[in-house]
Amino acid sequence: MAEKTATEELKADIVAQRERTLAEQFERALSLVKVLRQECPWDRKQTPESLAHLLLEESYELIHAIDQQDETELKKECGDLFLHLSFQVLLGEERGTFSFADVFEALCHKLISRHPHVFGDVIAETELEVLQNWENLKLKEGRQSLLDGVPNAMSELLRAYRVQKKVAGVGFDWPSDEGVLDKLAEELRELKEAATKEEQEEEFGDLLFTLVNYSRFLGANPEDALRKATNKFMGRFRHIEEQVQASDRNWQEYTPEELDRLWRAAKEK
Numbered sequence: 001m002a003e004k005t006a007t008e009e010l011k012a013d014i015v016a017q018r019e020r021t022l023a024e025q026f027e028r029a030l031s032l033v034k035v036l037r038q039e040c041p042w043d044r045k046q047t048p049e050s051l052a053h054l055l056l057e058e059s060y061e062l063i064h065a066i067d068q069q070d071e072t073e074l075k076k077e078c079g080d081l082f083l084h085l086s087f088q089v090l091l092g093e094e095r096g097t098f099s100f101a102d103v104f105e106a107l108c109h110k111l112i113s114r115h116p117h118v119f120g121d122v123i124a125e126t127e128l129e130v131l132q133n134w135e136n137l138k139l140k141e142g143r144q145s146l147l148d149g150v151p152n153a154m155s156e157l158l159r160a161y162r163v164q165k166k167v168a169g170v171g172f173d174w175p176s177d178e179g180v181l182d183k184l185a186e187e188l189r190e191l192k193e194a195a196t197k198e199e200q201e202e203e204f205g206d207l208l209f210t211l212v213n214y215s216r217f218l219g220a221n222p223e224d225a226l227r228k229a230t231n232k233f234m235g236r237f238r239h240i241e242e243q244v245q246a247s248d249r250n251w252q253e254y255t256p257e258e259l260d261r262l263w264r265a266a267k268e269k
Helices: 006-013 024-040 041-045 048-068 071-095 100-113 127-139 156-168 177-193 197-218 222-246 256-268
Strands: none
Touching: 006 024, 024 041, 024 071, 048 071, 048 222, 048 256, 071 100, 156 197, 156 222, 177 197, 197 222, 222 256
């Protein structure tokens, strides 16, 4: 019988069910990605750009598992996200630009250099002081603007939040939430007074931006708050759906008053 090739032996080891150390599990996962890259037609075709949307999708699925407090799915989704990160590093190795060792070295260097209050003699006793140090260190690393690191691919709600946190980190902020509430009232008034569609869109955007600003003073992430509100609405609406499906009537046969009563019952439940 012909001897196994090195690749065949590697594949056999990957498939083998045995106890492994953390380092061995890590190597096993990386070897698996490399084998798929070599032998799977779909994996061979992929590029950093073609995988970008899947990286986003996996991140959303991980967040969903967190929301559901589903530990089993959370474990799986962490693995899926790691798979895509591993694939991006493998593509970097193929281009000859960086490896996993480079990734971990850069990560450790950044975390140590940006936490001088932990690994150095800088004093930062509050979260605000930590954030101010963080942003100042970024500028010293060569960024021309505080806002250079805000990704365009973010959802606009989260991007607005990141922008506001960054400028607040250098003191460009409201002194208290009262000023933001006054600004909210002003923006709402301007929205009501807007005459054209263009003006309405602009004023609505200003209102949303100010709402995001207020979320910081509440200590809430607007993306998390909106996701929870949407999930709450979906749960209540599904309760209404159950009531409608259990009846012999179509949606169109319900009056607005009846639907409102079902909604209030869903809220109480």
